[in-house]
Amino acid sequence: MFRHTQRMQFEAKPEQPDALYAKKLQELIGGAWGEMTVTMQYLFQGWNCRAPGKYKDMILDIGTEEMGHVEMLATMVARLLEGAPAETTAGMVDQDPVLAAVVGGMDPEHAIVGGGGPLPADSVGTPWNGKYIVSSGNLLADFRVNVAAESQGRLQTARLYNMTDDPGIKEMLKFNLARDTMHQLQWLAAIEQLQEDGLAGTIAPEALLDEENQQHSQTLWGLSDGTTADQGKWASGTAPDNQHQFHYLDQPEPLGDLASAPPPDPQLYATNTEDRGIAGKAKDKIKDTFKE
């Protein structure tokens, strides 16, 4: 169960409205790597967690915090939209390139749909959706997605930080940047913890390593001309799990046979060169029908 606190986790006060920036900031709310994503991802992972105790508790703590980040950003967007030019007409834009950029560039749904408030969508208006998140039950696989999410999230926040001079926005983003730093470190530490606790190795999942085709688990297939792909750590030497040895295969031949599909059920009417007899006859018959 959840409870709400009326005060926000951190302050979210712009110095002045900026409808164009409000649109950009939507990326951090409802973008693929925005706060709705981490909220829902961590909560579903927490509910799906089969390792009770510190793991489950930690995951749910962060998920709960992220919900509060959606709140901060949503509030910031509402404040940036104060006085957004709902009724602007050509005459107003006439002498003012700044207003032209805003009028042309602001998200029209901020006014028409949201009434001056935030939307569960990204900076181009695509709505957030549930396929952005994953909760697999395998903590190593999931924590790696989480590290990635906090990395893309911090990267996008850093870019947005450079796109404004407003001290109030920058103040909030400094907090967000710091939390993203913390959460990157936290998920990296959680991976170390999984490995220390013997719950994961380097490969996710550890299962089937001895059943898989090991001839193919150590080779880089060089499939391009003029490539220097063999010059990295990924092409020779010992792999990060201290067990596999990387090899580079230059322009290797395919190992499989010709790609082909079997003749389908004739009632599906796929074009089939083997079927000439039947198809031809059918065709003739149809022609006859109409000629009569």
Add this chain to the structure above:
Amino acid sequence: MFRHTQRMQFEAKPEQPDALYAKKLQELIGGAWGEMTVTMQYLFQGWNCRAPGKYKDMILDIGTEEMGHVEMLATMVARLLEGAPAETTAGMVDQDPVLAAVVGGMDPEHAIVGGGGPLPADSVGTPWNGKYIVSSGNLLADFRVNVAAESQGRLQTARLYNMTDDPGIKEMLKFNLARDTMHQLQWLAAIEQLQEDGLAGTIAPEALLDEENQQHSQTLWGLSDGTTADQGKWASGTAPDNQHQFHYLDQPEPLGDLASAPPPDPQLYATNTEDRGIAGKAKDKIKDTFKE
């Protein structure tokens, strides 16, 4: 530019058709973590790469290989659908629970839309879409997504490996499992390489670390009752970057003010308790209009 080889990278021959399994296998083609995702993700990352040479080359090599994995899986699905019961009627199912499961469970679009062939969709029929991938230009952030993608991908492949007894399918999946192992290791090695080459640190991106609010980059906010979240490596001690020190904050107070939104443009007609006067008057006037 690309070229095609008629033979597949590896063999894709089931021992016998299995329309129900074909549906499940769609997850590896068009699922959020399937082969279409890694193909497109690596190709867009390669085209967007500003570090020419080994990085760009390696990324494009793997992207090109993954395209061949889509081909293998697509071919496997077409073969699993051979003779799928397009025209099955109640009579045929009557005595046969196995057929009942297939008839109830197979993806109807495999017959109606695909004519016995594969679809660019996942195991519940959701079409693949471009928001599944990311290509940010920041290689650390992207390689972390790639590690995650290969981890979720290998996990799903392992689960599917256990869902069949068909030796032909299992043979192909053993190859896929091995390639996923290789690619996990490869992206992990690539992250090490980035760090060795001085192109990345532990935090993605490295930028703004000294500008962010450092008071908040080391603390875990404990926001749940009865939690043991403070017992992991993520709550105390030195963080994985050897620089930050983790702290646990038990039930911290919010730092921000009340969440609130400013009065909007009156022409957007948001309900506003401050506006009673105006709204009330408007209402009275309307009533008058109709009463006359």
Add this chain to the structure above:
Amino acid sequence: MFRHTQRMQFEAKPEQPDALYAKKLQELIGGAWGEMTVTMQYLFQGWNCRAPGKYKDMILDIGTEEMGHVEMLATMVARLLEGAPAETTAGMVDQDPVLAAVVGGMDPEHAIVGGGGPLPADSVGTPWNGKYIVSSGNLLADFRVNVAAESQGRLQTARLYNMTDDPGIKEMLKFNLARDTMHQLQWLAAIEQLQEDGLAGTIAPEALLDEENQQHSQTLWGLSDGTTADQGKWASGTAPDNQHQFHYLDQPEPLGDLASAPPPDPQLYATNTEDRGIAGKAKDKIKDTFKE
């Protein structure tokens, strides 16, 4: 800011697993009218609320509660999936129609993607998305959506209640049904409160009623043959706002002119019968080019 409580708002314990029912229950989690919808809708409405005090507080209270409903349902799904037949093969289904229904009917992503856990999707696997919700800033318009959401939600819950005999599931759904009843009443009361407080009338929004084309605000256009649509309260008598008078127009004539579109920019190459001269000449010239 939010806080989390480890205990759930209500119990969520099925008597036994049922993978097929787990799939159906997804509708209440990630369906258009499921708990993710009401959670996000109420929270965004709360953050967007310009009427501070009791309205904003009440909206956020319900939104916070709904988040806990997602948690209950997510937990129930995970428990219903215990022992779901991940590795079932044809042999196992052979003698067992019940198992056949489950094997054919269960959501394959519950095993492959969720590892036995819930998904942010509905009963056919469509992911939840942000366009399901609205937060317009106009409380009358929004509360009406909320009444509708609790009505559709309770209706779907009632249907699902009849689809199981499991006492544990039924126990939880009895709680959910009751909460949906409460929330319907609550939003209906909130609409009454808005009207009592002079913040809304019968029409949403009240604005522009005197500017709109009043000749057309009271008439039902009868556009079908053999209709009895004129026999309801909506076709004659006083309207629910006690001001408009309903009239029925039988087979009215259109009031507008012919639908037509103006000649477009010639560089967009829309087919235009007026352009014969130009297009014809272009065509002749092209033919000449190739004939030489």
Add this chain to the structure above:
Amino acid sequence: MFRHTQRMQFEAKPEQPDALYAKKLQELIGGAWGEMTVTMQYLFQGWNCRAPGKYKDMILDIGTEEMGHVEMLATMVARLLEGAPAETTAGMVDQDPVLAAVVGGMDPEHAIVGGGGPLPADSVGTPWNGKYIVSSGNLLADFRVNVAAESQGRLQTARLYNMTDDPGIKEMLKFNLARDTMHQLQWLAAIEQLQEDGLAGTIAPEALLDEENQQHSQTLWGLSDGTTADQGKWASGTAPDNQHQFHYLDQPEPLGDLASAPPPDPQLYATNTEDRGIAGKAKDKIKDTFKE
């Protein structure tokens, strides 16, 4: 079956083109609450209606009318796009902020995809989709959605009415506003009619009211600090059905047990702290394999 009349229901002639406004107007065509939504929603509800006679007839009448609204708006958009600057170049914008706003702000798909014509999408380009509508078979639940749709629709129309000075557009919108007023009243009257005819009560659906957990159908859960949510009509007194009595629960304790998920099928490889033994052994074995 349907028939078409060449004249439009009402006039749709702008005084002059305005590509930027054309983009905004898309919200009324293909937005979640636009005319495509009400068209499809009412038609599907009509086809799904099990109450033949006046209800079914009335629903289909309005659905048929709404189709004509799509036509009016589509025609208006085509006319607003006349001469939209398909070939505008930097030089042309150089001295003209108004043109800058248009060039930056117009929907690029209006030219590239629609050739100067309307799109089945909203003002940010998101395509209309079928999950926007509902047709549940339960008329009370559906009519409530319809009241909400006409409310959001009229609200958005009113906002768009304020965003233009063009008398031709305003003329058409005055008609649309009036029809939305009429339709709000019509669905409200239809709800009264359902109740008069004994087909519905206050709660949708009426079913299971005596089976649900009545202890929980009258209480508002206060889950936030500093709240004034107990000061509304929704927190005390008799509910709108004249049967339930509202109560306010201040900071109530959860009623359920700890949220937890059962151990999953081991072949799904969820991380499970109980499995240490097995997982650990597997890990040791794999290490041995590679060390040899």
Add this chain to the structure above:
Amino acid sequence: MFRHTQRMQFEAKPEQPDALYAKKLQELIGGAWGEMTVTMQYLFQGWNCRAPGKYKDMILDIGTEEMGHVEMLATMVARLLEGAPAETTAGMVDQDPVLAAVVGGMDPEHAIVGGGGPLPADSVGTPWNGKYIVSSGNLLADFRVNVAAESQGRLQTARLYNMTDDPGIKEMLKFNLARDTMHQLQWLAAIEQLQEDGLAGTIAPEALLDEENQQHSQTLWGLSDGTTADQGKWASGTAPDNQHQFHYLDQPEPLGDLASAPPPDPQLYATNTEDRGIAGKAKDKIKDTFKE
């Protein structure tokens, strides 16, 4: 403007209910090539048509007819769902594989969301969306899509025709098949008409044929090994426009330069091997900050 006729264009009466077939039939309602697609595609094309008279009139006639096809299919689905096993429990399935297939295979949303009625979605539950259609203003380009739509539509209808023995369903589908035949012929004739009227040639659009790089408008690039692609009419001889001459290029070399991307704005933090100096310094500084 539109009008509605209470009788359907053709009969839609199944001999008996079949919930599994109802799910499959959804493909013809809300699939990418279903009746909602042709309805909306033709109506938008009609509204966007700049060639008034016979073209516009014919397009709108077919669009209006297709709306009636949605009605027929929607009604058929509702009738096929009569008595669908909403409350089926394990006990009922126990002895009955046919019921098992239905219970496992039916679309759960048909009961839970639609209350026994049709949905605006396809056979796997994906909602219809506006990107399925195109209305480009160029009639040749659009009529080609229309030919394709009627071809895919008739193909899917033919497949569904074979999937049932019910005489009532087959009777309706015989009508649908015939209409799809008619409409294929009609759009093919419309293309001939365009060409006769001098409004289109073989290439869509005719524009820019003399400006395009004509060296590349007649060659088939052979990019695969072992190919026999040079053996078709598309590889040699005169092209269907009687002007171009086909040529086959065997394993041609690329004509462009290396793919590469320029150094981006440094504030976007893309990884850039040229930036080592700056990035390295930043990194050193950050390390110092934390070491102090």
Add this chain to the structure above:
Amino acid sequence: MFRHTQRMQFEAKPEQPDALYAKKLQELIGGAWGEMTVTMQYLFQGWNCRAPGKYKDMILDIGTEEMGHVEMLATMVARLLEGAPAETTAGMVDQDPVLAAVVGGMDPEHAIVGGGGPLPADSVGTPWNGKYIVSSGNLLADFRVNVAAESQGRLQTARLYNMTDDPGIKEMLKFNLARDTMHQLQWLAAIEQLQEDGLAGTIAPEALLDEENQQHSQTLWGLSDGTTADQGKWASGTAPDNQHQFHYLDQPEPLGDLASAPPPDPQLYATNTEDRGIAGKAKDKIKDTFKE
């Protein structure tokens, strides 16, 4: 299997950056009719092809080429985004309408998500998705979609060609236009080839022509008033298959019965006027419960 060549198929060098044009060009990458569509459509058709030899080989050759077109366009977009104004502030726009158009109009995700690189999305930011393509197994039906795709694709390319003066962009688009011309001709030739080889006739698919309701395969239903739709080649004379004879039906009567839906399962709680007795009683009972 696929291989990659580092050089691009054709050059892709703009003379100077243009962030606004980069956004428009996205339509050709990830739009419904863009290069991702033809790549995936042709590859899936090739893998699904049951006519081995020249057909399959040709299809896969074009699919492989199209992948290289995605590469060219993706590279062009990255180059057009060079120096895109990531950090632009109001001050910079102040005197410059051109910059205003760019700042307002550029795709914000190009900077925030793509870091100055291309996205798998269209010009309004909608992500590419798998429902854009079809691979039916029936080559006539599919080749018709392919003709349509190359027609819409060439049309959109021609429009974009007119929207720029940059010689570098125009040079690349001249190549693209030529390839689209070639591919239109190629698919038209492939249809001729199918017909010559006796694998297809005029109607797709040829099946069931003698079983369908032939009374309805030759008539145009005139469903609009004032129509001139009877004046085209589609309304009289011999149809393009030289077998059917077109007829025009003026204002025909419907052939079917009243649309209606049967009484549903009472446990689905659809409103049903026949159920008054039961529903009424239930209602009375509920009222009693609360009154006590």
